[in-house]
Amino acid sequence: MIEIIRVDEPALAHLILGYLETHGIPGEVVGDQAFWSDGSMVPRDMRPTVRVADEHAEDARRLLQEFEDRRTSGESWFCPKCGDVVPPAFAECPVCRVVRPPRKAG
Numbered sequence: 001m002i003e004i005i006r007v008d009e010p011a012l013a014h015l016i017l018g019y020l021e022t023h024g025i026p027g028e029v030v031g032d033q034a035f036w037s038d039g040s041m042v043p044r045d046m047r048p049t050v051r052v053a054d055e056h057a058e059d060a061r062r063l064l065q066e067f068e069d070r071r072t073s074g075e076s077w078f079c080p081k082c083g084d085v086v087p088p089a090f091a092e093c094p095v096c097r098v099v100r101p102p103r104k105a106g
């Protein structure tokens with residue numbers, strides 16, 4: 001497994017993982033828990049990290065770049081079917097798979 005990105009928020013790590021998985025890249029999030037399974041504290045500098053298999057690392061980095069571009073520049077949108085607020089990084093609703101409606105001109 002190769003480390004793709006390290007983030008501050010466990011929720012963001014899982015959002016990124018979900019995004020990669022919708023593009024056919026399986027991965028895992030490590031370091032998103034406060035305690036190890038034996039009950040000892042996870043070090044504070046162990047931040048949530050997204051990892052993917054070595055052969056997917058290049059694709060994952062490219063997707064992540066797109067993800068970051070959209071996350072920082074895009075706007076959340078409402079799914080026309082279920083009404084959920086969908087983060088800008090998603091091109092389709094993660095709940096019902098409705099494709100994002102085209103942006104209004106201007």
Ligand SMILES: [Zn+2]
Nearest residue numbers: 079082093096
């Ligand atoms: Zn939906």
